[in-house]
Amino acid sequence: MSAAPLLEIEGLAKSYGAVRAVDGVSLHVDHGEICGLIGPNGSGKSTFFDCATGLSQPDSGKVRLDGLEITGWSLDRIAREGRMLRSFQKTVVFSALDVEENLVIAGQMFAFPNVASTFGIGAAARTRVESLRIQARELIAAAGLWEVRHMPAGNLSGGQQKLIQFASMLMPKPRLILLDEPMAGINPKLIERVMDSIRYANRELGVSFLVIEHNIDVVTSLCARIVVLDQGRKLAEGTPEEIVVDQAVREAYLGG
Ligand SMILES: Nc1ncnc2c1ncn2[C@@H]1O[C@H](COP(=O)(O)OP(=O)(O)O)[C@@H](O)[C@H]1O
Ligand SMILES: [Mg+2]
Structure with missing residues (x-):
């Protein structure tokens, strides 16, 4: 284990035409961590995943995996050599x-x-x-x-x-998995089982996670640290306790 975070992303930006989907986001995932990524629809979460995992290339910003810069690597190379995988909603x-x-x-x-x-x-x-x-x-x-x-x-x-x-x-045997809304469309009983599977992989197999999830109970229960995006920018970052009482976060979700 090195001193560098497992995943370290600096100033990531990606636009689609006039839409700044991700607008200068920095984020890290520590070794052994389950980190949450939340935000309203269209806040840039999936685009952030796309750029971090090589599915699409960022306009600017750096991606480092365990200290090694992997910006510009393909999805396949990041998966095989970097041992970082991602899931899709489907x-x-x-x-x-x-x-x-x-x-x-x-x-x-x-x-x-x-x-x-x-x-x-x-x-x-x-x-x-x-x-x-x-x-x-x-x-x-x-x-x-x-x-x-x-x-x-x-x-x-x-x-x-x-x-x-x-x-x-x-x-x-990945070392890091990025999950995009793993609980979407599944019933509460199975949500528990998917959460157990994530915890098992984390504790027993040493896999770290970055998890996009709309179900706030799931995020606050799984993650020790949560990053909040809004309109392509980082709005807040903190423990679940800090995030649920954060005024800016409440306004972003409730619209004022
Ligand atoms: N391939 C794409 N082409 C054009 N616009 C896109 C594309 N992907 C995402 N966007 C736009 O970028 C913004 C962020 O989308 P997305 O990353 O999917 O947000 P989230 O996952 O948080 O719901 C939205 O305005 C969305 O319409
Ligand atoms: Mg999405």
Whole structure:
């Protein structure tokens, strides 16, 4: 572990035409932290994620991962070399594959350099697949999906698919995951389970998180520190206790 924050972003800016989606935002995530990112619709949260993870390039600003500058790297390179992953709001699973295969494939896509080895052709690849399967089973048990591990993912509920997707993201052993509204559209019971999965990954696997989430109860319960964006700028930053009583934050959400 180095002295630098795990993720350090300085003065990030991105415009779409005349819209300054992100307008000079600095933010860091410490090693081992679960940091929250909130703000009204259109405040630039997803654009911030896009620029931090290489999906789109910022107009200006710097992105550093564990002290290494990665500004301008592609999404793929940031994922593989930087071991920083992101989720999107839409849930994506391989519907025809069972839960276990979904996780094994997720691990293989990252671990192997070519198609033959991705699909387990060759002795070395088969040994590797076996170790991925062991890892997959641990994650499936931790996600509470053990009973349904041989069911096709497409037959499971939306919430269960979210859990599969989240567990799949852990297969390549990321050090940082950026989650874009992980609780959107799932019922309260499953919200608890997704929160448990995030906490498990944080405590047991050492994964750090930056989480965009509209559900304020979820953010204040998961995160020790919260950053608030409004109109592309950082409006506030602090502990959950500080954020919920912050007058500027209340005005941004309530419109005055
Ligand atoms: N690809 C894009 N093209 C044009 N405008 C965009 C694009 N992505 C985001 N925006 C605009 O940038 C602003 C911030 O959007 P976004 O980052 O999605 O906010 P949030 O995730 O906080 O809801 C909005 O005004 C949005 O319309
Ligand atoms: Mg968004």
